[in-house]
Amino acid sequence: MNSIQIDAEKCSVCSSCIKDCPNSFLFLEDGMIRTYEGSCMECGHCYAICPQNAITMTNYECMDEATVPMTEIDSETLLEAMRSRRTIRQFKPDPVEEEKILKILEAGRYSPTGANKQSVSYTILGSRQDEAEEICVNLFRKGKKLGSPFASFLKRFEITDNFFFKGAPLVIVVSSKSTVDGGLASSYMELMAESMGLGVLYSGFFVMCSKMSRKLKKILDLEKGEEVVTCMVIGYPRVKYQRIVPRRDLTVKKL
Numbered sequence: 001m002n003s004i005q006i007d008a009e010k011c012s013v014c015s016s017c018i019k020d021c022p023n024s025f026l027f028l029e030d031g032m033i034r035t036y037e038g039s040c041m042e043c044g045h046c047y048a049i050c051p052q053n054a055i056t057m058t059n060y061e062c063m064d065e066a067t068v069p070m071t072e073i074d075s076e077t078l079l080e081a082m083r084s085r086r087t088i089r090q091f092k093p094d095p096v097e098e099e100k101i102l103k104i105l106e107a108g109r110y111s112p113t114g115a116n117k118q119s120v121s122y123t124i125l126g127s128r129q130d131e132a133e134e135i136c137v138n139l140f141r142k143g144k145k146l147g148s149p150f151a152s153f154l155k156r157f158e159i160t161d162n163f164f165f166k167g168a169p170l171v172i173v174v175s176s177k178s179t180v181d182g183g184l185a186s187s188y189m190e191l192m193a194e195s196m197g198l199g200v201l202y203s204g205f206f207v208m209c210s211k212m213s214r215k216l217k218k219i220l221d222l223e224k225g226e227e228v229v230t231c232m233v234i235g236y237p238r239v240k241y242q243r244i245v246p247r248r249d250l251t252v253k254k255l
C-alpha cells in the first residue's frame with residue numbers, strides 16, 4: 001500500500017503538503033493532491049503540516065498529537081544549562097526510574113536521522129551490565145601489559161572492577177549503521193537525561209572494547225553493518241559542579 005493516504009473529502013487542496021515535501025512525492029492533478037506510486041521516506045512533513053488533518057501515514061499510528069514548539073524552552077536557560085553540563089564519573093547507586101529511562105529512549109527515537117532511516121538501536125545492558133564490564137576490565141588489564149602506545153597511555157590508570165561504568169545503575173549502548181545518526185540520538189538522550197537530574201558519561205573506552213571483544217559483540221548481538229556509536233553511562237551524580245569551565249575560542253569561518 002502507498003505510504004501516504006490523502007482523504008479527498010477533508011483535503012482543501014491548499015498544497016502546503018506539496019510545498020513542504022522534501023522528496024517531491026506529492027503532486028497536483030485534476031484539482032487533487034496525488035502521490036507517486038510506492039514508498040516515500042515517511043518523514044511525515046505532509047502529515048504534520050496539513051491544516052485539515054487529511055493525510056494518514058499508513059505504516060504508522062497517526063494520533064493527531066499537538067506540537068510543542070522549542071520556543072517553549074527559554075533559550076537563555078537552555079544555553080546556560082548546556083554550558084554548565086559536565087561529564088559525570090561519580091554516581092550514586094540509586095536506580096534510574098523506569099519512566100525516566102523511557103523518556104531518554106523517546107528522545108533518541110525523535111532525533112533526526114539521515115533520510116529518516118530511524119535505524120538507531122538502543123541496548124540497555126541491564127542484567128548483563130556486570131558481565132560486559134568484566135569483559136572490558138579484563139581486556140584493558142591485558143592491554144596494559146602490551147608494549148603498544150595505548151598500553152603506555154593506560155599505565156596511568158588503575159583498571160578497577162568498575163573502571164568502565166563507575167558504579168552507575170544504567171548503561172545504554174547506542175548502535176547504528178550511521179555514526180552521525182547514532183551520535184545525534186545520543187546527544188538528544190543526554191540532554192533529556194540531564195534535564196531530569198541525571199548525569200551522563202560517554203564511555204569511549206567501552207566503544208573501543210566493543211570493537212575488539214568477540215564476547216562483547218555476542219552480548220550486543222548487532223545487526224550486519226551496525227556498529228556501537230556511543231555507550232551512555234547514566235545515573236544520579238554524586239558530585240555538583242560550582243562553575244562553568246572556560247573553553248577555547250570558537251573557530252568560526254565566515255565566508
Ligand SMILES: Cc1cc2nc3c(=O)[nH]c(=O)nc-3n(C[C@H](O)[C@H](O)[C@H](O)COP(=O)(O)O)c2cc1C
Nearest residue numbers: 085086087088089201202203204205206207230245
Ligand atoms: C565520544 C566521547 C567518548 C568519551 N569517552 C570517555 C571515556 O571512555 N572515559 C571517560 O572518563 N570520559 C570519556 N569521555 C568524556 C570526555 O573525556 C569529556 O567530555 C572531557 O573530559 C571534557 O569534560 P566535560 O564533558 O565534562 O566537558 C568521552 C566523551 C565523549 C564525547
